[in-house]
Amino acid sequence: MTTHHGIARIVTTALSGTDTVHLVLEAPWLLQARPGQFVMLRVGDGTAPLLRRPFSLCAVTHSGIELLVKIRGNGTERMARWPAGHAVDIIGPLGNGFQPPPAGTASAVLVAGGIGLAPLVCLARWLRDNRPECAVRMLLGARTGTDCDALIPFIPPSCALQIATDDGSRGTRGLVTDLLEDAAVLRPAPVFYGCGPMPMLQALANCARRAGLPCFVSLEAHMACGVGACLGCTVPAITPRGPAQVRVCADGPVFDSRLIFP
Amino acid sequence: MPDISVQIASLHLKNPVIAASGTFGYGQEYAGLVEDGVFGALVTKGISLLPAPGNPGPRIVETPSGMLNAIGLQNIGLEAFVSEKMPLLRACMTPVIVNFYGTTAEQYVELAERLSDVEGIAALEANISCPNIKQGGVSFGTDERMAAGITERIRAATRLPLIVKLTPNAADIARIARSVEQAGADALSLINTLTGMVIDPETRRPLLANITGGLSGPAIRPIAVRMVWQVCRAVRIPVIGLGGIMSAGDALQFLIAGACAVQIGTGLFVDPAIAGRVAAGIRQYMEAHGFERLDQIVGSLIV
Numbered sequence: 001m002t003t004h005h006g007i008a009r010i011v012t013t014a015l016s017g018t019d020t021v022h023l024v025l026e027a028p029w030l031l032q033a034r035p036g037q038f039v040m041l042r043v044g045d046g047t048a049p050l051l052r053r054p055f056s057l058c059a060v061t062h063s064g065i066e067l068l069v070k071i072r073g074n075g076t077e078r079m080a081r082w083p084a085g086h087a088v089d090i091i092g093p094l095g096n097g098f099q100p101p102p103a104g105t106a107s108a109v110l111v112a113g114g115i116g117l118a119p120l121v122c123l124a125r126w127l128r129d130n131r132p133e134c135a136v137r138m139l140l141g142a143r144t145g146t147d148c149d150a151l152i153p154f155i156p157p158s159c160a161l162q163i164a165t166d167d168g169s170r171g172t173r174g175l176v177t178d179l180l181e182d183a184a185v186l187r188p189a190p191v192f193y194g195c196g197p198m199p200m201l202q203a204l205a206n207c208a209r210r211a212g213l214p215c216f217v218s219l220e221a222h223m224a225c226g227v228g229a230c231l232g233c234t235v236p237a238i239t240p241r242g243p244a245q246v247r248v249c250a251d252g253p254v255f256d257s258r259l260i261f262p
Numbered sequence: 263m264p265d266i267s268v269q270i271a272s273l274h275l276k277n278p279v280i281a282a283s284g285t286f287g288y289g290q291e292y293a294g295l296v297e298d299g300v301f302g303a304l305v306t307k308g309i310s311l312l313p314a315p316g317n318p319g320p321r322i323v324e325t326p327s328g329m330l331n332a333i334g335l336q337n338i339g340l341e342a343f344v345s346e347k348m349p350l351l352r353a354c355m356t357p358v359i360v361n362f363y364g365t366t367a368e369q370y371v372e373l374a375e376r377l378s379d380v381e382g383i384a385a386l387e388a389n390i391s392c393p394n395i396k397q398g399g400v401s402f403g404t405d406e407r408m409a410a411g412i413t414e415r416i417r418a419a420t421r422l423p424l425i426v427k428l429t430p431n432a433a434d435i436a437r438i439a440r441s442v443e444q445a446g447a448d449a450l451s452l453i454n455t456l457t458g459m460v461i462d463p464e465t466r467r468p469l470l471a472n473i474t475g476g477l478s479g480p481a482i483r484p485i486a487v488r489m490v491w492q493v494c495r496a497v498r499i500p501v502i503g504l505g506g507i508m509s510a511g512d513a514l515q516f517l518i519a520g521a522c523a524v525q526i527g528t529g530l531f532v533d534p535a536i537a538g539r540v541a542a543g544i545r546q547y548m549e550a551h552g553f554e555r556l557d558q559i560v561g562s563l564i565v
Contacts (some may be wrong), residue, residue, distance in 0.1 A: 002294045005534055042532070047327040047480050053340070053530055091295065091534065222322050223330060224531045227295065229287035231307075231333045232322035245316055245336060250291070 003094055003227065004029045008041075008064060010086040013079075017150025019071040020115070021080040027064040030092055033057055035100075035122035036218055036254045039065070039092030040226035043075040050075065054223050054249070056119035056195070060156060065092075068154060070115040079130030094226050095253045098123050098193060098216060100130070106188040107135045110159070111176060111204050113196020114142055114151075115120035119218050120195055121154050128158040137162065137185065141176025141200065186211055194218070194257075205257035216256040221248040238262040265555050268302065268317065268523050270421035270500045271448040273385045275302030275359060275523060278556060282504055282527030283308055283387060283427070284333065284360035288347040289354060295534040299355040300541070306343070306351070306466065307359040308389050309360045310370050311528065313339035323460050323469040328479030328506070329459050329528060330482035332472035335389075340373060340471075344380055352382035359425065361391040362418060367412050376420040386422050388413070391429030403429040403438065403454075410441035415474025417446035425502065428493070429451040430482075436496035437487050443497045451502040451525060452493060453486045453546035479528040480506040486514050494561060508532065510543020517544075520561040 008027035016022055030039070040052035053075060059066035071077055082088070098119070101108055108127060110120040117140060127136050138159040142148040146171045148163055155161055162179050163171025172178065177200055179185065192215035194204040201217045208215030221233035228250025237246040237259045246252065246259070268275040281304040286292065289304055305530055316336025317467050323330050332496040338346070343360075351358045364370040370388060390403035390412060413426055426438050428441045439450055442467055455476025460469045468474075486505025492500050503516030504525035513524045529536045544556075553559055 005295050049324060050479055050528070051324050051329060052326055222320060222324075224322055224331070224528075225285070225291070226531075227287075227291045229291035229307075230285055230317060230322070230331075230531065232331060232334050234316065234319055234321065234336070237319070245319075 003092060005091045008088045008090045010082045010084055011064070012084060012086060013082045015080060016153060020150040021069045021071060021076070022086070022154065023069065023079065023082070024061070025064045025067070025088060025090075027090060029193070030065050031060065031062070033060050033065065034097035034124045036098035036119050038092040038253060039090050039096045041091075042089040042221070043078055043252060044245070049075045051224055052106060053225055054094075056122070056218065056253070057093070058118040058121045059125060060122065065087070068115065068118040068121065068151075091226060094255040095249060096251070098254050098255035100126065101134060101191045103131065104192055105134050106130060107137070107190035108252050109137045109139065109185055109190040109192050111139045111180070111192065111196070111200070111209060113139065113176060113200040114147065116194075116196035116220070117151050117154065118195070120193060121156070123193060124159050128156055135160070137190070139164070139176050139179045139185075141165070141196065162170055175203070176200060177207065180204065180207045186213075189213055192216070192257075198246040202261050203259070205261035208257060216254050217257045218254045219248045219252055219260070223249050225249070235260065264545050264553060266544055266548070267558060270425075270502075270522065271385070272360070272504045273303070273423045275357065275438035277302040278517070278523035278544070279537045279540050280359070280502065280523055280525045281305060281530060281537070282525035283389065285530050288343070288350050289358065291346070292534060293475070296530075296537065300537040301356050302541075303357040303359050303384065304354075305359040305361050305387055305525065305536050307337050308335050309337055309340055309343050309373065310335065311340050311373060313337065313342065318471040320469060320471055323475070324457070325460060325477065325479075325480060328477050329483030330460055330470060330475035330477050331455070332470045332475035340376060348380060348382060348497070357384035358382060359387050360384045361387040362425070367415055369526075370412055371419045373416050374416045377508055378420040378422055378491065383422060384423055386420060387425040387427050387451060389427050389454070391427050391431075404432040406437050406441045409438050410445040413442045413445035413447050423448045424448040425451050427454055429454045429487060430456050430489055436492045439493040439497050445497050447499060449500040449502060450493060450497065451504060453482070453489050453505050456482055456485065476547070478506065480508055482506050483512060487519050488515055490521050491519040491532070491563065508536070510547060512542045513540050513544060514547060514559070517559050518561070519565050520563070522524055522556070522560050
């Protein structure tokens with residue numbers, strides 16, 4: 001699957017809740033992209049913002065890709081107003097993507113922190129279509145019920161969904177990783193996949209290590225090139241060759257959690 | 263069709279657009295996105311004698327019309343570079359310029375000697391100007407005598423064309439340029455990044471783990487053009503201009519100011535197709551203005 005630089009077209013742009021945008025794009029060269037991979041896109045033609053922005057794929061469709069984006073600043077505000085037909089300059093697919101669980105895997109637990117849900121939606125859809133024997137549990141954490149409601153519509157109904165919110169307005173009050181203490185989550189022994197803030201991923205990695213179960217985390221970082229050239233997005237890791245800075249863009253964004261949280 | 267080829271000592275470029283050090287990795291990372299041969303030459307990531315881990319993160323932050331970086335010269339070291347990366351670089355059509363740095367004069371000399379024995383290297387670019395490492399780097403590049411001293415020693419250690427990359431973080435870049443010229447450099451490249459800093463008022467912390475970083479991108483272009491103009495009036499050796507080039511028009515500013523070639527770094531992150539676009543734009547400009555050779559533009563500033 002080679003990386004390509006091309007122009008995608010907006011099919012639809014839809015606001016979900018107040019600050020989450022769902023973008024459907026026509027991009028014929030991205031149809032082979034895998035869950036966990038990402039694209040670098042240009043928000044505008046000018047110098048503000050200057051650099052491309054990385055976004056994980058939330059779906060790969062028959063004609064392109066879908067993105068789920070949290071509105072955070074001028075760039076993402078502009079994206080939320082992209083009309084149908086708008087041309088988007090995209091490089092992708094990039095990164096390694098999630099390693100799919102072996103066929104016959106009985107259970108997968110996907111742990112999402114806020115907008116970190118995006119690549120896990122892509123993975124959940126893939127598992128639904130390619131690992132029907134695998135029971136998929138989605139644990140979603142968000143600050144508020146409102147944040148939660150903006151994200152829930154994108155979670156495939158094939159997933160068993162459990163929610164934790166900071167304010168307790170949806171699901172249980174507390175951290176999404178608190179849900180891992182429910183013994184039912186570990187039966188049958190799952191593969192863990194996570195995407196969200198680093199402390200959440202750390203707690204997930206700790207849980208997986210205690211249980212002796214495999215765990216893969218998708219990391220987020222500021223990036224300039226997205227292809228492994230600039231070394232701007234590195235994180236410290238323990239690799240088979242010893243401690244090193246690894247590139248989130250080209251060595252990841254998905255890592256075995258033991259490399260990042262030894 | 264106008265001729266946009268350039269000769270810098272024994273280095274022949276079919277066009278004056280060069281990929282800047284640190285932005286094009288070891289030449290393979292952009293495979294599939296940047297066609298081999300569209301750049302006139304490429305400059306590798308800065309190489310040191312031993313592998314260098316670089317700085318902790320965050321290492322980059324975007325700034326108005328620019329970016330601040332503090333990578334800290336992370337690289338795989340000379341041995342791995344020669345054994346793992348050079349075979350692939352040798353297979354490229356694009357001439358390879360190897361950027362290198364040390365923290366002592368002895369390291370610069372050893373690197374220059376050992377790189378001179380490696381097949382497939384078209385030129386060396388000595389980095390005496392990185393703002394993100396504590397020793398060496400920029401300290402060699404801000405002191406006229408140290409810059410001359412290190413250049414002289416590197417010159418004696420290699421017969422490859424020697425480009426010395428200058429920092430804008432010096433009191434008088436033209437004086438540094440002159441002393442480096444007198445010490446035997448074949449060419450100069452400028453400017454490296456300007457030291458900058460960004461603070462998050464909410465946390466009162468710097469946004470880079472290294473606290474300060476090097477500013478690049480269109481934000482620094484007017485400073486870079488001015489410095490290239492000043493240096494070109496002070497030296498006779500070829501000058502390669504860089505700093506925030508995003509278009510052919512930007513590149514032409516550097517050429518008109520006196521640079522014989524340009525490098526593109528941050529602009530490559532934004533548009534991997536930039537080299538072809540800039541080279542084609544320079545050609546179109548020459549056709550439109552009746553120029554046949556690049557040297558008719560170089561230093562053609564009208565004041």
